[in-house]
Amino acid sequence: MSAIRIVHDYPHPVRKVWRALTDPDLIPLWTATGAGARPVGFDTGVGTHFQFVAKPKPGWDGVVNCVMLEAVEPALLRFSWTDNGGGDETEVAYHLEPTPTGTRLVYEHTGFTRAGGFVMAALLGRIRRKMLRVGLPAVLADLDDQGRLCTEAA
Numbered sequence: 001m002s003a004i005r006i007v008h009d010y011p012h013p014v015r016k017v018w019r020a021l022t023d024p025d026l027i028p029l030w031t032a033t034g035a036g037a038r039p040v041g042f043d044t045g046v047g048t049h050f051q052f053v054a055k056p057k058p059g060w061d062g063v064v065n066c067v068m069l070e071a072v073e074p075a076l077l078r079f080s081w082t083d084n085g086g087g088d089e090t091e092v093a094y095h096l097e098p099t100p101t102g103t104r105l106v107y108e109h110t111g112f113t114r115a116g117g118f119v120m121a122a123l124l125g126r127i128r129r130k131m132l133r134v135g136l137p138a139v140l141a142d143l144d145d146q147g148r149l150c151t152e153a154a
């Protein structure tokens with residue numbers, strides 16, 4: 001079985017990182033460095049069905065179906081992840097923990113099987129690394145200490 005695991009430290013408080021990961025208005029800002037997915041129906045309530053919708057690509061309609069499995073603010077976000085066209089039901093988890101200089105995020109995407117799963121994990125891994133190392137830091141830099149976009153605070 002293949003999996004993606006990314007560990008990254010941010011010089012921002014845990015609540016600020018949590019907001020960037022869970023605010024439906026902020027999510028597309030940092031996912032834009034990947035496939036540009038926007039959440040539809042996203043909520044941290046356990047059992048919530050939601051989708052991530054991105055621009056379709058050849059062989060993919062751009063839709064991922066998810067169910068919120070666990071949300072422990074501000075430490076853990078866990079949901080299922082299934083391509084709209086079928087395939088493995090996988091699981092995504094964001095683990096947040098405070099560090100002396102900010103927040104450590106551990107991203108895990110597990111459940112990929114067979115050769116196709118290996119290829120998908122490799123592809124998604126590259127995209128997620130860019131989103132978490134380029135996109136998310138840019139959004140965090142644009143948030144004030146209360147987690148509002150600096151343009152909202154004015």
